[in-house]
Amino acid sequence: MKVGIVGFGSIGFDVGKRIDQGVENFKLVGITSRTKEKILKKISSFKIKPEVLGLEDLCKKCDVIIDCAPKIAFKNILLHCLLNKNKLITISGSGILDNFESVKNANKYNTQIILASGAILGLDGLRAASEGEIFSVTMITKKPPNALKKAKFVLEKKIILENLSRSKKIFKGSASEGAKAFPANVNVAAAVGLAGIGPDKTSLEIWADPKLTRNTHQVFVKSDSSDFEIKIENIQSKENPGTGKITALSVIACLRGMVSSLKPST
Numbered sequence: 001m002k003v004g005i006v007g008f009g010s011i012g013f014d015v016g017k018r019i020d021q022g023v024e025n026f027k028l029v030g031i032t033s034r035t036k037e038k039i040l041k042k043i044s045s046f047k048i049k050p051e052v053l054g055l056e057d058l059c060k061k062c063d064v065i066i067d068c069a070p071k072i073a074f075k076n077i078l079l080h081c082l083l084n085k086n087k088l089i090t091i092s093g094s095g096i097l098d099n100f101e102s103v104k105n106a107n108k109y110n111t112q113i114i115l116a117s118g119a120i121l122g123l124d125g126l127r128a129a130s131e132g133e134i135f136s137v138t139m140i141t142k143k144p145p146n147a148l149k150k151a152k153f154v155l156e157k158k159i160i161l162e163n164l165s166r167s168k169k170i171f172k173g174s175a176s177e178g179a180k181a182f183p184a185n186v187n188v189a190a191a192v193g194l195a196g197i198g199p200d201k202t203s204l205e206i207w208a209d210p211k212l213t214r215n216t217h218q219v220f221v222k223s224d225s226s227d228f229e230i231k232i233e234n235i236q237s238k239e240n241p242g243t244g245k246i247t248a249l250s251v252i253a254c255l256r257g258m259v260s261s262l263k264p265s266t
Helices: 010-022 036-045 055-061 071-084 093-098 100-104 123-129 152-156 175-181 187-195 246-259
Strands: 002-006 027-032 064-067 087-090 113-115 134-143 168-174 202-208 215-223 227-234
Touching: 002 010, 002 055, 010 027, 010 036, 010 246, 027 055, 055 071, 064 071, 064 246, 071 087, 071 093, 071 100, 087 246, 093 100, 093 113, 093 175, 093 187, 123 134, 123 187, 123 215, 134 187, 152 168, 168 175, 175 187, 175 202, 187 202, 227 246
Parallel strands: 002 027, 002 064, 064 087, 087 113, 134 202
Antiparallel strands: 134 215, 168 202, 215 227
């Protein structure tokens, strides 16, 4: 299957590099990003050089589009994928929330939108529990201050995160509110909301913790089938501290699951 990547920052580059190194049944044929010169520099070591294309041409040439771009680009990427019947793999849970009606209609265009698990785990358990009744989902995200200091909400509210001596709660609300306030930082909250009882009913807290070196997420679920807790401590990406290394790996796992003879999850 021919793959195209939109957005070639830390996540997009890691995904592209791994496909170039070899993911059976998939070939990276093109990349779209705002800075062509940076793309050419980054792919100089690739075994097979993908083309640098505009979004429209990329969608026409590919079977699968991987969205690694900022949330603001999601609507345009989605539109092009629907028109060209591309399967779309995205890490933008917040982008899906903002364009939910269009996403729900993807089947009418004979295609599918796939939200990779990104920096969270346990979405399969949440999806299974949601087939019964989920009573509550509470998510607590804690990150080092360097992962949150450039967040939209932090800048707008003028929250000072420098020289913290102890953990500081900077947000409390629903997952849908959190996804809007932190569109680049807590896509995981949107994913948890979509997999479970919905983002409006999913409670979210965000903390800046100077004692941490990893981006940490905890999810507490109560349901009629099981009560469970999820915890993950993600190693930060060198290029972007707000992103965990596992995010790009989740996209590769998602690709493999599309064609694998065995898919060991829901």
